[in-house]
Amino acid sequence: MSPLVDDFLGGKSGLLVAMGPTGSGKTHTVFGTARNPGIVPLTLQKIFSSTDESDTGTEPTRSFCLSMFEILCEGKAERIVDLLSDAADLVLQQSAIIKGLKEVDISNSMDAESLVSRGMLKRSTAATNANSESSRSQCIITLRAIHKNNDLQSEHPLGGSVLTIADLAGAERKKSTGNMGSRLLESNFINNTSMVFGNCLRALLDHQKNQKKTLEKHFKNSMLTRYLRDYLEGKKKMTLILNVKPGDDDYSDTSYLLRQASPYMKIRYTNFDDSSDLAPQKRSSVSLICQENKKKRKVQKPEVLTAEGNDSVDKSDDTKLSERDDFLNSELRRLSRSEEIMKNLFRALWAYSKQKLLESESTAKSLRELLSEKDIQIIELKKELNNLKSCSHEKFPVAERNDALSLGHAALSSASQSNQTHLGSSDVTADDFNLGTEFVVEEVSEELFPSYDCERSSANCEMEGKSVDCDISVTNSVDEQELNLRHLKTDESCTADAFGPECNVEKENIEIMVHVDDKEFDNSESFSEQTFAHDGGVTHGTSHLDYPSDQSLTELHTLPCTKSERASLSPHGCGKKAPMEQSEEELSSNIEVEDVQHYVDIKEVKHHDCPSSSQEASSDTEAVSSSQALVEQQGMGAGDKNPEELESVSGRCEPTVEKTIAEHDNVDGQRPDKANDHASPQKKASTAPTKSCCQAAESTADVKENCPAEGIAADTKENRQAEGGIATDDKKEEGLCASKPSQKTKKPARRLLPMSAMMLKDFTGPHIDAVTDTKRVATVRPFRWVIHSC
């Protein structure tokens, strides 16, 4: 401390810092006790003792003032507290001057010591596990000497030299101190300040070791180092006191501190009075200084030559100036070389980037050309596509397509006629024409217009909705075999659609069969007579309901089959009629086709009205039951029926047809009450069979309108009526059907005779077989087994 005091008294500023871990005696070293005074009391005593000695008998040439403050943490911030006054927080200015800090003039050591003691009472301390009176702040005491000599006052803005003594808070370990909460924050602040202080010293040492390495400004990181900036930059003298603890447990801390601080002994300070302000200007304007020095040299040289006795001084100055000029010139050459290298580098980069840019432009140009070529190709392709579209429209205009449809129907008609002639009583029916025509249309539509969706599965039932979309046909020749194949496929698909109603029919038929069986076992003679008394051909002109037993047996025989299968009469359509096929061919030739035609027509009507199939079957079975009961009561065979009975029996078909028509009307959204009227028993009794048949014809005509192909099937009913298969009143029929006069005169074709024959084989074969068999009951029982197995 003595060198610092001497410099201080000589007008130079100095700093003393006590540093070390907590509880190592820093405060004790700095302030001491009454018995063992510390550095501060001793310094004060030395200062005033020396002053007294120098000023003995004379007027004092200098005065001293003392200030004391602490830097502590408040949260994450730092603040300065004046320990000698109760003033508000102090502000640290840029020039390391604390604004508002109270300085107390001291004239002797006693007053100064008492003042320091008073300030120590105000310093913030706290008890930790490491120290009962641990310092929680950085305490700084400044002694400023105000010299009455003006030259010395220029060192400090306030005038005079400054001696600074700092008692730093010792670095703390959380484990040793056990600090929590605010104490822990204080520990962080203390440790951070100690770290920054050490970093500043290390940076200063590194800078002094290597002048080219810039001095890092770590002092900005804490208020203490900002205040002590000049000392930490080596501008003023600084002395460190390292306090360590002698305990064995403190060996690591002591070792660490000594290894850390020992290099600081190499720090040298340069005590320039006013050089600190000029140095940055010199560094920033080296070239200007060089030029100025050259000018000075030129100016000074004549003076040196003229001035005697100063030659040696001028020569030494010239040597220094020449050395500096050489240094500056070398620096300039180095800079110019670096500049030239950078210029060449940028030129090379520019040339390379320019070349790449040109290459990219050429590539883009080629790509644009390629794109334009592709565009031209696309335009040409579009033109070709338009030409193709126009050609296709010219080939298949709308009118021609409509004509093609009619021609397709004509072709189908011719094909059907050829089928008739070729196959004789083969399996070509009205439905076959419908389905065949439709599939031709569908196929052509799919070929020409793939987007059209013609559903095949519901070909017959949904013909109305598809006729418009599929109204495109071609007049290509229709292959008969292809027609048959398509016909089979269509039958299968339609079977799937009619599966639900058919199941209901099966149930009804099962009940009927039980009834018939019972009657059979009870009255086998009457049953056989009424059912199978048609030897030599059935000639009566009633509908199939004239043969209630036949009807039931036929239904039973075709029980597993679907309606479409029965309509198509395909020999492979129903695998369960194998037991009946033995005598089919023998019987088919003995039965007139017209008797079966009515049944076919009714089935066709049902076929068009799929939802009514179950009710139709129900009506049929009811008719069968009633017919059976009537036969039993009268004990008459079918062959003995008179025309009235036949008419009454044939009238049982009315509910079937009427219900079908009513349901058809319901489906079309027409008067439901009308359908109910038709279904009521009173209406049944009063309604003539011709009326119902006429209504059925209307329904078929409606179907024919919507579905031209089905019109062929509808025509078969009209043909049948025209041929007199049913005893009808022509006048009454004309009156009832007056609303539809045009529909009665359509299509005088008889194309369905072969199909009728096949149907006849289907549902009359077993009966004939039963007739020819002497054991009729035994023949009937297999049907019963078939029913129960189903």
Ligand SMILES: Nc1ncnc2c1ncn2[C@@H]1O[C@H](COP(=O)(O)OP(=O)(O)OP(=O)(O)O)[C@@H](O)[C@H]1O
């Ligand atoms: N040389 C010494 N002689 C006698 N007692 C000492 C000496 N050094 C330290 N002490 C005692 O040790 C205790 C801690 O000392 P001190 O408070 O000075 O440590 P510190 O380094 O300042 O701690 P902190 O950094 O926590 O303030 C004090 O009670 C002090 O009286």
